[in-house]
Every structure is written in structure tokens, then in C-alpha cells.
Amino acid sequence: MDSALIPEGAKRCAFPKFMIGMAVVGAVLLWGVYAMFLCWFKGLNQTNMNDYYGFALWIWADLAVIAIGGGAFFTGLLKYIFKIDELKNIINFAVIIGFICYSSALLILAIDIGQPLRGWFIFWHANVHSMLTEVAFCLSCYFAVLTIEFIPNILENRQLNKVPFFHHLAHNMHGVMAIFAATGAFLSFFHQGSLGGVAGVMFGRPFAVREGLLIWPWTFFLFTWSAAAFGPCFTLLVTKITEAITGKKLVGDKTIHLLAKIAGWMITTYMVAKIIDTIYWATVTAPSLGFSLSHFYTNNAFYGYWILIAEILVCGVLPGILLIMKSTRENPTTRLVAIILATIGVCLNRWVMVLQIMAVPVMSFDTWALYIPSWQEVATTILPVAYGIMLIAVAYRYLPVFPQELELNKSAKAAE
């Protein structure tokens, strides 16, 4: 039915089967859209947020998708600036994942603010001292860059590519993509960093505050570094999931191993920095403000030392080691374990840097504040996931996302 749109030579499932899958995911998406409209029309009283938990599930989701979407800028930087040509086999997919993550982040922000119609005030009345201002500017600009990076891939659709203008536009855009990749890397450095700065500058919150370099707290650099380290792991994870669903090999092992190796070294070096930061904060910064480490991890029903161990050791150091060692990196099972742990790890870090900050009491007579999100919050958080699945499905079906697809599956068929 839609065979004229499918890339030449590529095999895709039957159109009705595709549509059934889309309908199932679409139902979840509609559930999220319904919750989104409830929040817009009835207000944020639809959530379980409160005056202790001004930042909650959405802000975590926002930070998490931006972190795991970091694979786009970092892979782009490696491919176009550092000229690691092997990554051309995964760059399209990394860009699509980044596009999904960043558009989701912007959507979440639009739901999260109390007066959505005033969202533009952040640009118009910009406070140059606020990390959030920097986030807004860089995030918006980088989303524009991602869109530009995505366009050539869209124009390579079999039918669109027949139009000479689109064909030449796509070709020429590929030619100048290094400029956009460099711009994207620059913007990402600042918005990933300023998202870390959001927490690090809160000098009223001893759990969050960090010292730093000039105006930037250490969390600024740690967030950028972690996004570059863990983002490619999410790209690899989604690639693996897509391969499992489609039953095809989509990216060659050489590319996968290379990206996994780079991610492994990035994670390992990040973890060294993160551990130093944590030790300094726990032994110098927090005690100077009157807080011992135990204050942040005891006397409450949820936040124990387990979360620190899980983030740093289990989902940080361990995947780093698994990915830098050749034997475990090239073993599909241990590599999968590593990229799953890494993705969880960076999401856990963002959770801690948003929700635990809100939970920890600061005044000596205050109490821990725990919160459970409402269904509207959960639905709107799942909404981007459904949207992402649908966009990937459509892109995979109609666009030449994976340059190696035909070759890899031809050789697999021949081997049979």
C-alpha cells in the first residue's frame, strides 16, 4: 500500500501490521495528550506537586531525556569535527533520537510551567544571572540545529528525493553539516552544563550546591560530560531495541564497538570526576554548611545510601569498566547490560539532582518531603515515550536511516 514510500530494496512489515502497532502506541499517546490538556486547562493542581516539590517528575524527565539525547551532539561532534567516519552508520539514528528527546523536553517544559501562554517571557524578560535562561536559549537553538540535521534524512525519502530541488538540498546540507554539528556541540555544551548549573547554584540547598570555576559550579561540567558519556549508550540501546523489533541487523558491529568504546572511556573518566566531586562535597562543602553526609541519606522512607551506591558504582563505574574492556564490550550480552545500566545511571543522577534536592530538609526543624506523582504526571511523562516510538517507527519505515541495512541483511541472508 505504501511501498512507493519505503526505501528501495528495504523490507518492511505489511502496512496493516504497521498501523496496528501505531494504533496501540497512539492510544498511549492520546492518553498523555488528554492529561496534557487537563494540565493546561485546569492548571497544575492536576499534579501532586506542592510547595515543597515545585520541581518534580516532569523536571526529572526533562533533564533525563536531554541527558540521554546527548548522543546526538556527541556523535555529531565525533563524526563531523573529529572526522571519525565509521560513525556515519549511526549518525542519522543518533540525530533522530536527539530530535525526539529535545522536542519532548520542550513539550514537557510547556506543560510544566504554570502560565504556558507566558512561556516567551523567558526570552523577553531574560535574567542573565539565571541558569534556566541559558537553558531556554541554548535548548531552543539546539532544537533548531537538530531539526536542520534531521531534514536531509527526511529529504532522502524515496519520493521526496525524486524532486530535484529536495535532492540537491539534501546533498548540499550534508556538505555543510560540519558547521551545524559544531554549532550543536557548542550549544549542547552550554545547555547540558546550565542544566547542571540549575542545581549547583542553589546555595540555599546544601544537597545541591557546588563550588566551581568562575560562575559555573562543578555540576555544570559534570552534566555536559555525563551527557556526552551516557548519551551514546542510549543511542546504542535504542538501536538494539530497534534491531530486536525489526529482526534485522541495522548497524555494523565495528560501528557499535567503536561507539561503545568511546562511551566506555567517557563514562570512566566522568566517574573519576564525579567521585572526586562527591567526596569533596561530602567532606568539605556540606560540612562547612553544618551538614554531615548522613543527613542526606537517613531518617526518611526512600532516600538511603543505596541511591548513591546505585548511581555511582552499579550504574556508573560498572558499565564504564564493562565498556572499556574489549572482551565485555564485544560480548553482546555484557554490552547490553552495560548500556542498560548506563542509561539507568544517568537518569538516576538526574533524579537525585532534581527530586532528592527537594526532599532533603534544610531548616533544622523541617522534615523530609516525599511525593508520589499523580496519573496526569505519569501520563504526560509517558507521552514523549509513545511519541518517540511512533516517530522512530515512521522514520525507520520511510527513510534511509541506516546506511548499512541492505548490506548487512544481504550478507546475513547469504550466510543462511
Place this chain on the structure above:
Amino acid sequence: MIQHENAHKFGMVVDLDKCTGCGSCMVSCMAENNVPFKEDETRKKDSITWMRVYKLTNGKPFPETEVVYMPRPCQHCSGLGDHGHSPCVSVCPATATDYGYDTGIVSQIYTRCFGCRYCMGACPYHARYFNWWDPKWPEGQENYLSPNVSPRMRGVVEKCSFCYHRYQLAREKGYMEEREIEENEYQTACTTACPAGAITFGDLNNPEHEVTKIVKPDPHPDPMNKNVVGKSRNPKVFRLLERLGTNTKVYYMSEREWVRKAGDNYLDGEWDKRKNHHGSSSDHG
């Protein structure tokens, strides 16, 4: 820092030994500032209380139990080093909250706030409140709202303004009469409502004002923590979370040591080393 010679620095000191916890300050604040309330006020963490009275105990069993009530308005922080970069002001992305260098008051511009709530996260005192609902008043009560304070809409943050409208009225009167405002001309609603006289409000830059006489603020940075400015030289006076360097302009006073200790966080054994330190020039205060 933009600050002229005649700048005020409004602040208050609350005598916790006088406070009975009656709640008059909270009630007067809500009435004065058109603070809305919910039909169901059982969920306290989304109730709006610009002035909130905390109940503290010394944690000892009867008969040694002691209780103190601590009224907590916005602390009107002047931030690290007293430069006006309050925890909330410096983070607001839309400049919807601002530090008045001429008054020391942290303002909130309701029509500019778009409800990101970053300021709430940054405030360790929980002094900022979000309007989770549109304000609804019982029938007829709209007629009794204060005409000097604009009610807030759903989706924006609000907080104590030190009854800034009262300052504006006093300032205008003084301007018309070509004179400076008197100490008693500008007093917050909570100060005037307190039946025990526990709250003293005034200009911390004016040595004649009672609040300054009680607090004796040290204008120099604290040698133990350069971020702290304005530490009280009165050994009975303290500020909430002073060690963070928020440099609040709300001071508290108590004869009781455990109350003063409750104002901040200390590592084990640290309080005994610090309790007798009262600013850089305490010896001549």
C-alpha cells in the same frame, strides 16, 4: 551593587520568647495581602501562608519539654556577600522577582512570573508559594479585599512582600510633605497585629530604629564565613540558616540556647565552638 547612601534596609526581629503562637500575624497577613485559601485546607503543603508559624520543641520529655513558636515570613535575603543576589532572585529566568537595593525588599512581579517554580526550589525557607488554583473567595468577600494589593492568578508564585504597599503609601505621604518617613509610618501587618509585641520592624540602616538597636547588625563580612554579612552582634539574636550565606533580614531573638541552636545546622560538637561568635566586631558591638 547599586546602592545609594540613603538606601533603606528594612528588616525585622522576632522575639521568640514573647511569641505565644496565637497566629494573629498569619491572619493579619492573609487579610492584608488578599492571600487566597482553599476549600479544603487539610493538605498543608499547597496552602499559601506568606507568614507561617512553626512549632519547635527541645525534644526533651516532660517535665523538661519546652516549646517555641517561630513565625516565618519571607526572609528577604540579600544573598552571598550581601550583594542582592538572593537565592530566588538570582535564579528567576524572567526577572519576575527582584531585589530592591533601595529597600532591601525582595519583590515578586506576579504578571511577569510564568510559573517555572525555580525560585521555590532555591528557597530553603519554603517562603514561596505557588497558586495551584485560581483564588476563590466566599460570596461577598471580594468586596472586602484590600484595594492596595492585587490578587494573584493561578500558575504564579507569590510570597511575603514586607507589606510593600504600606511602604509605598508612607513614602508617597512623606514625599508630598517633603520629609523622610517615620519609623512608625511603615510597619508590616504582622508587626502591628502581634498582641505580644514580639515583632519589631524597621530600617536596619537607621541606627535610631528599634530593630537596629536590638539586632546591632555587623556591616563587615564574618571572618569565619566571608559570605555572611550583617551578623548580629547581640548574642541573643540569630538568623535562620545563616551559615548558607543567604543573609536574611529577618532576625530572631531568644534567651534559650536550644532555640538559637535550632536556627541553623551544626555538626556534632560544633555548636559549642561557634555559639559565642557574634560577627567580626562583636567585642566593640
